[in-house]
Amino acid sequence: MSQISSAQPLPLKRSWFLRQRYLLLRRGTQFSFLGLFLIGPWYGYWVLKGNLASSIFLDSFAFTDPYIYLQSIVGGHDMGRVATIGALTILVFYLVVGGRAYCSWVCPINVVSDAAFWLRTTLGLSHSWQPKKNIRLWLLMMTLIVSVMTSSIAWEVVNPITMLQRGLVFGMGVAWAIVLAVFLFDLLVSRRGWCSHICPVGAFYGLLGKASLVRVSAINRQACTDCGDCFRVCPEPHVITDPLLGEEKGIQPLILSGDCTNCGRCIDVCEDEVFHFATRFERHLRKTKGG
Amino acid sequence: MSGDSSNIDRRQFLGRCVQAAGSVSIIGLLLGTYSEQSKALPAWAIRPPGAIDEEDFLGACVRCGLCVRDCPYDTLSLAEFGDEVATGTPYFIARDIPCEMCEDIPCAVACPTDALSKELTDIADADMGLAVFTGMDTCYSTTGVAHCRACYLACPIKDEAITMERTESNGRWYFEPTVHSEKCTGCGKCEKDCVTKEASIKVLPRDLARHDRATV
Structure with a gap:
């Protein structure tokens, strides 16, 4: 290489x-999304209220993560009307802009894994364990099966994306430990391991990407x-x-x-x-x- | 990459599939166990009004925090990772900030997934928990230290959810705070206002206090 x-x-x-234009644009978008969620609690201007799981835009438009919605549905819960409309909205949005545009333009973990990749390249760390590409699809299926069996939203128990984002917007607890784990995994264990191999959220949005505009x-x-x-x-x-x-x-x-x-x-x-x-x-x- | 897979024989291919399925199953088992374990709700954590049965609640709540945002009294918080409450789910601690029982129930209205049920329209019908008198030997009123009735005065369902019952024991008369479970909403204002160092009356999650009242 x-x-x-x-x-x-x-x-x-x-x-x-x-x-650098798209890299700069992406970083701008990623931080803007965080910013829109944060100016509410910080300054009292409620543009986006909630977090990436579900939110309200300007107190009128609802957004819900369709993957979280799907897990809840297969877990046997009838989601409310608001969440259903919100999930459809997000579904259509990513069918237009590209499924995994979520990963590179919105997801806050992307900044973490890009940083790990940059450091790995800078330090010249070449040794890497590469899990199979389709392992994330298996994991995606697994999260749905566990959701069915435990009637819960299985991946949300550990999902580093919502952990980090909720942590930044509502309070972190020890969620930084999970984020650090992703960083170290990408840095020391597997090159681009989390986002490109493991994350079932990315796998879900990847399925949307197969049909996106x-x-x-x-x-x-x-x-x-x-x-x-x-x-x-x-x-x-x-x-x-x-x-x-x-x-x-x-x-x-x-x-x-x-x-x-x-x-x-x-x-x-x-x-x-x-x-x-x-x-x-x-x-x-x-x-x-x-x- | 496609070249690789066409060179391997069927035995190797099946072997790899079994390996992948195996590792994913192990992760699935761990995740399932962890997710079941995190369902335990500690006794001090009370769900917001309208919360559906705890088991269903964890499958319905997407941890978005909209209820927390719309609570005008900052009563609710989202559990942080590492807390005893399932990560990201809303709760309140009555002794810190109890539920003020808003008439318009903004937290339940804000819930996009009906984890907080829209069927709750009268806050007096809320069923967050049940106040339980735990301090027979600490309560100022029952021990005769003072003529205290802070819990009774704090109760928003005045004269119905908590009454001071004149009681006689060993020839001594005193007033005992008495909770009427069919009226108590579990708002926690009695626990908040109790003057003893450790509250002598505490709100417990409903299925812990009175299992027969929980919809199981």
Whole structure:
């Protein structure tokens, strides 16, 4: 990996801002979401009340996490009308913006696991245990079975995402221990282990992503110089392979895998501007723009 | 990656599946056990008004905290990870801040999942817990230290949920705080106002105090 980067010191054609724009936007969005939940308890302006599990926007629109909703339903509880509307709203929202856009644009654990990944790369820690890609789907199924058997919302007992977010908005307790565990797991045990292999919340949103509208496309793939930058930054590099390199096999350039988090980091780092956001219906290639 | 899996034979493939299923089952068992264990509600933790039966409550409450936010008296808190109460679920401690029994029941209205039931429309019908007189030997009134009736005065269901009953024991007359379980809502104002160092009257979760009244 590191060999490739040192072998090709390409001159950077684009400004620093262009090379970081989606990363900056994502961090902005992640912290804004937290901020919107926090200005209520801190300053008394209630924009978003509640937390990621369920919330009320401006005292009028309800949002409910559809995965938590699903666990409650299979656990045998009739959710109220408000939660049902809220869960449908969020479901439709992520069917539009991309299922795992939740992971990269909203989830606060993403900041933790990105930090662990950055530190792991900086320290040059290469040893990593890689659990199977589909283990998170098994875990997702498991949480639903446990919910049925214990008639509870099984994953919420340990879910680091809601632990952290609820902790920040309502009071942390020792929830930082779970967050630290995720950080250490990603840093020392498994490269991008939590978000890309384990987390059943990501697996759930990944299933939505299989049908979602907004997708990243290697729409300009003729311009690709095989530098490998996109593969290095992508949290789910396997999603890039076919759309980017499948020209001869007649594979269209859209990244349709639900695993893609629509983080846009590949768009950031690609000096040849191969990647762009597109809708899942734009299956054509774009004419190369000079470069 | 797809190249890898096409090279392995069926035996290896099944072996890997069994391994994955095995590890996930172990995690599932641990999660299930932990989730069952965290269902225990300590006696000092009282659920908000309208809370459905505890077993169902944990499957219905999404831990969003909207009830906490809409409580005008800061009575409710969300259990933090590490607390004895199931993480993220709402409760109050009567001795700290009791329920003020708002007529419009804002906490139950705020609940998006009906874990706090909308069927509760009259706060006097609330069934958060039951006050139990625990301090026969500490209560100022029963021990004769003073003519105290703080619990009786604090009770919002005046003259119905708590009465001071004139009682005789060993030839001594005194007034004993007496809870009438069919009227008591479990708001905890009596426990809050009790003047003894440790409250002589305490609210307990309903199914702990009177199991026959809990819907099991």
